[in-house]
Amino acid sequence: MLFKLAKFATPVLGAAFLAWLFFAPPQRVGYAPEQPIAYSHQLHAGKHNMDCQYCHTGVAESKKAGVPSLNICMNCHLYGTMGYVDGKLSSELDKLKKLFAEKKSPEWIRVHNLPDHVKFPHAPHVKALSKEGAATKEACAVCHGNVDQMVVVSQQMPLNMGWCVNCHRDYRDQNNYRTHGVSTSCNVCHY
């Protein structure tokens, strides 16, 4: 009996392990931590259709996209009625305004977190993924998902090495690497 069980169980378990290796979703997918201020991308980028670059100013020119400094928020929220619900300041915006008055920054919790030995420059990726005439968010969505539909930002893509490499592999163009090609050499991301 035991032998029979073992006979069948071994290959089944082995196959399951291999399947897990291949298909197991990385843990970070779906990671949606509670932020100090419940900022809604859905409202800003979705409903109001703001461009990603309005706040994430560095995304097209720097390695880092940049989390907006508070003065960017205050461009709209310092005066005017934005953020008022039924004539009352929303509690979240109240937090923001208080912080700004104290010259303090909220401590956002990083959602998309790459290890330190990975160098991901935003600018060339945004450049490569942007299509003529299309909004920036289409390029951003490749890695970040449809942030404009998220009330709470969550990680949509695995952002593990295999995921990065798959794209690099598809666009790999060793011969034109000089100008615009994509490479799968290790030193592209690790140095």
Add this chain to the structure above:
Amino acid sequence: MISFKEIKEGLFSYEEPAGGWVATFKKPTDLLKAATKVRDAGVGRFDCFTPMPLHGLDKAMGLKRSWVPFVTLVTGLLGAALELLYITYIDVFDWPIVYGGKPHFAFWGYIPILFEITVFFGGLSTVAAVIILGRLWCINRKPVAPGITSDTFAIWIGDNLTKEQVENLLSGLGAEITPVE
């Protein structure tokens, strides 16, 4: 040409002793003689049990050539071929990387691994073949006679023979004959 039957006989020859008679001897020479006699008598189902391998016993019993080496060869080569495919897939198609100025398909560098894999697959399949052919996973097997792993030589005759027939067959060899359940 080798017939399928021959292959099957060469492969699956072991049979659990059930029924019939067991004759035990104290000397290997006696067993050898007994085996020859039993075979000559045209007994179909019989087997010998010895504490050690005896030269000439397989011939005396008329056993067919073992097909184990064939298994070794096939699996060994198959393993090497699979490994070569695997390496080629990795180094040429999946993620080509230049190491030390060598081309992606660096065959000479694969030879040591291919050899080891051949031996690995060949060796393990050989052992697996013996285990399968000897039905060695049935660990609860009882010896047909006490001492057959120490100093007793036994022959089991599974055909429907009477005790007298067996005694006649093995006369003069000093065999002790007992029935098998």
Add this chain to the structure above:
Amino acid sequence: MSAIIDKGKESMAQKKSQRNHKKNSASIWRSAEEIISPESIAADTQLWNDGREFPASVQELIDRAQNANLNRKSFLTLMGASLSLAGVSCMKAPVEKIVPYVERPIGHIPGKPVYYATARVTADAVTPVLVKTREGKPIKIEGHEDHPLYRGAVSADTLATIWDLYDPDRLKTAFIKEGNTFKEAKTEEVLAAVAKKLTGTVRILAKASFSPSERKALAELAKATKAKVVTYDAIGALAEIVAGDEASYGSNVVPAYRIDKADFILAIENDFLGTWLSPELFTRQFASRRNPDKGDMNRLVVVESNMTLTGSNADSRLTIHAGSHGTLALALANLLLPGSPLAGDAAVRNTVSGYTPAVAAAVTGLTEEQIVALAEELKANKGKSLVLGGGTSSKDARPGSLQIAVNLLNSILGNEGQTISTKAALKKTNDLSDAKAMGDLLEELNSGKVDVLIIDRANPVYELPGLGMADAIRKAKTIIYLGYHKNDTAVEAHYLLPVSHYLESWGDAESYGYYYVVQPAIRELFDTRSAGDILLALAGSKQKFSDIVRQSAKSYIKGDFETAFTRALSMGYVVVETEGSSPARKFRSAALANVIAPKEALSGYRVSLYRSVAIGDGSGANISFRQELPDPISKMTWDNYVAVSVADAKANTWKMGDVLRLKTAKATLELPLFIQPGLRKGSLAVAIGYGQTNIGQVAAGVGRNAYELAIAHNGVLQYSAIPVTVEQTSNREKLATTQKHYELGVKRGLVRIATLEDYRKNPRAGHEHEEVPHPGPDGKSKAKGLYTPHKYTGNRWNLNVDLTKCTGCSACVISCYSENNIPVVGKDDVLMGREMSWLRIDRYYSYQTEEAEKADPDMVSPDVFFQPVMCQHCENAPCENVCPVGATGHSDDGLNYMSYNRCIGTRYCANNCPYKVRRFNYFEYWDGKLRDPQQFSLNPDVTVRSRGVIEKCSFCQQRISEKRQAAKVEGRELKDGEIKTACQQSCPADAITFGNIHDSGSQISAKTQEPRTYKILAQLNVEPAVSYQVRIKNQGKA
């Protein structure tokens, strides 16, 4: 085991100090930091220790130290930490915070570096530099390439100042002495308290300064307290020149040495390429004339008793006995005098006539022929030559002794006004080191007349042990010390006032026709003030030092001030006077009375003190990177030693590391000996700057204080040829050298030197008989192996080092450490042979012919050959083949990359590297070893390597990537010269070329095709991407 950065074993001693920060809002320029709201990050970043792949990441190290000291102002408020995610997904991921700016400075983009132009001021020179900042923190010093004079030249010492900023042993706040211990106090309060105490007889002991504004502040303080200011510098290189020039010409300037204008340079006991005045500038000027390919080649002859960097770069090096430099100079003057403008000067003739070649030969140890030939060469280069003299190891008993002799030579040769110019010279020199005033001060102190002694950044207790400085100082009732460290002088003081680093403070400087504005690149990290602000505060002035700077600048800046000042800030300098020829000054023969020139050979052992390239005068000794920078010649780290000649070692059967006891009349010093080729029998040399007892964890107790050997003659310190008796003790010490062997350099084809003459005849001179791999069937193609070689189509990075230009100054080494987050391993690990430098400079001694070698068994005058060796990025890299996990391989642009995160540390690659450039992290050198705020000096673009991985030169991959990404974004191709590696950027000699070999128009393509180019170990067919150019020596016509 060894620790990094700090030698000691103290744990991170974090001191909590609450400070207020004043905003310097009045100034026009505001550092990025000032605009960022000061903000405590207080990120309770989860220090996530388990299962991480790279425990030490730059950002995490920063966080960790911040957590340890939350009260300290934290300025990296931006992107928060980026902790490393595990290599395996099933591990728990870290929680990490992002703290953005409240108000982001306009034009300040996170992730992009911002460069500020500023200047580093030392007692000897001013160096214009660019400070690279990332997210508001300085991370690297770079040369100022747009500066017309320096053109990007920067020395190792200046490059290392980035770590001075982040030195954890700095004075971080003011201290008040209570009993025998120092109590921390707020600088503001101490300043106020001290200002009230400045009554009675006040004396100020200040370090020489180039800053007009600091002079003003000092004058203000002197006025307010009726104090006398004594400026003093123990080394006094500038003061020597001024003393000499004053005597010779009656002119009170330090002239501009126009080395680039000289065809023939004679340096007598002068290390202008290594330690004298501004070696980086001189190196640039010197190397700009080392172009054998263009037929433009100067000739350098060095006459010296110790083997210095300059001597090792000489085309001809004449080794003399220590203390005989004056004799040689006068002997040359004697030979050159007839027919010269001074030929009619009887006083001169009478003085020099006794110095016949025969006398000089007897004193110096040279042959008469050598001296006569040298004179002939000088004669042939009249007006185009330059004689340099002076420096630490030729500081004689009389001020300016050698300088006067050298001035005489230059005047005789008509170099005055040509290669030595008073145009664009250093003119305001009246407050340079004043030995006499120092002597007076000492007397005053000893007589107990001084009530208050203010010491501004000077360290007399350490530098003048022979004068009884410590006892004298203690007699002052109140001692106020301004400085960077709690050093040997500071511990005697009653009040310690912390001075800001130059990257944190306003300042200015004037030197050689330029006016520099020193601007802060970051606000004070600690509760420190700029020296000017402290002086003003002590003077009771309400002015800010930055305002004084603006006032001073007004006298240098023409046109609309605000616009021009802003421009001066962005450029870092203002041209005050352009360089050029000047009228020759007239030599006064009376000066010759001051020249010390023995006519008889000096007897016994003579020790000369010298400054080492790495440590200098010892003020920066607390930086482990300086301590671990191998001396260019001896390759020694972490220690000073007595350099002894091979002859002496043979005669006494001394072995390397035997401890010698040097005795002068007053002092005894025990030091391990180092057998140094290039010395004559009886000459010894010891480096100063070591042996401090109090400066900080790193430097305290490293080496011995060689200042003790100096002899004082009425306040004038003699460093040259100090008579000593030498005893061998029974002790031995291990010498932490990074290179123990140099023999076989020639035989193995590593040393490739050719004379200019040979080179002109045969451009392949020096490597005609090169061993090369067997070529392919057509005789040209690459050697054929089992495989067809891989073809590269895109960029292919190559690097070339011109060994004719390279002086071995080691600026590239420090630059590489700074750029690539390379750890320092400490003395113990250097002794084990585990130094981590990605770029090392190999030094070989050689001879041009075998006969020459046989004729010089005591190695008195070998050639020295420098060869910077970094990863050669071989096309057929042996290291790549052997890595089982593929952590190292070849990229599409032909780089030999090293993925640290893939490395498991088999070290097979390190074994199989014929150049031995791969380094292994035997211990964790960063994580837990950094003391706050050292973590800020790390480059965030480079992964910090953890224990157990191999690392090596990446050709500054981060710089390549940055430029390539920028080019991609802009949709263009990379331009030649756009990417500069760190070593290339900071090379003062401009010896390094980097670029794309596939671009036929690039500089590197041209370089690699020159016949002088060769590759090390080419016979192995590894096809390195680094090529070298044969060192050409200009042997002159003689």
Add this chain to the structure above:
Amino acid sequence: MSAMENTNSLRIGKPYAEIDNDILKPLETFPTKTWWIAFLVAASALGMFGIVLTYSFFKGLGIFGLNNPVSWGFYIINFVFWVGIGHAGTLISAILYLFRQKWRTSINRAAEAMTIFAVMTAAVFPLIHVGRPWFVYWIFPYPNERGPLWVNFRSPLLWDLFAISTYFIISLVFWYMGLVPDFANMRDRLERFKSKTKIGQLLLDVKKITLRVISLGWVGSAKTWHHYEKMVLILSALATPLVLSVHTIVSFDFATSVIPGWHATIFPPYFVAGAIYSGFAMVLTLMIIMRNVFKMEAYITMKHLENMGLVILVTGMMVSFAYTMEFVMAAYSASHNEQYVFLNRLTGPYAWAFWVMFTCNVVSPHFMWFKKLRTNITVLFIISIVVNIGMWFERFVIVVTSLHRDYLPSSWDMYIPTFYDYAMLIGSFGLFFTMFLLFVRSFPAIAVAEVKADEANEELAQHH
């Protein structure tokens, strides 16, 4: 031959049951005092191994004497040394089997065990010598989430992985399959035993069940023997090239590199000869001890020892020849770097290691020319140990002296082993001997079935 048989007959001439008793009885009794002492010594060395290993995991490889030019030290020396030791076992069980050398039967079981334990000891070193041992599984080419990121199939270290693991697994299986009939024998012998105490009975039952499982229901059927014998032949035939390939591949670690002193085509045969040389010496050491401790003079006769002495003589001369050829090739190479390395071996700072190696490996085997000496157990024992010391130094000479002075004199340095290096060396002997001592206590140290087979077949042959 006949004269030899008279004096040194391999025939034991005892009844089968008595042979069983001689060999299996010790396994059924309580261990002797000698065994306990030996075991405690070995186990404490193993404990030191474990402690140092743990320390090195937490502190880093810096605790060893490694440095930049000499990145490999005692660990790799020990690795090559132990792999080499392992070779004799396979050689005895496989090659001598193919050559029908009957004297192998009484020593092959212990020799194979030695192989397995030596390979295990050896295999530990490359795994722990890496800088980040917790990632050592990355050398396996398994699909992963990194792309997937694979391994470098051109690396000799990867070849090592394949070679050593194949070698270990095949040896283990070969050894185990050889044990199966003996396990069956033990299982059936155990039927006679009964314990008086409950706990004793429980232990006995556990032992019985274990034996039943590991003996695979072996009943000695001639039909199974028929396949089994074929299997032994095939495994021998596979193991022979395997054993040669393993040390060849180990030698590739050095031979495929560019370092002068390593980069030599002579390395594969030289390493194999050296491996057999040291392996036989180790077998000899172990056999002499076993023979005396377990009173197995009847099974491990002087004939066996003498034959092993002869093998040592032959392989010793092969190794000497290889040493000579290295120098000849260097002299002939016209390459300065190559010549320097060998000059440095003779006269450099590690010349003492070379001369220790020379004395032990080149001089000492020549005592085996004399029958008096090679039949003297004391002499054999001393020489067997001396040879292994020499062979350890051979690897030291290869690894350290080649690395410490290679191409660029600027990076030359010395390798000075630390306390931890020595601890790991001694500890590796602890690991090996702990396993071996456990083996001699729990497994039949002489292949009973094979000894009896020789007896029986000789009897059969006489009757024919």
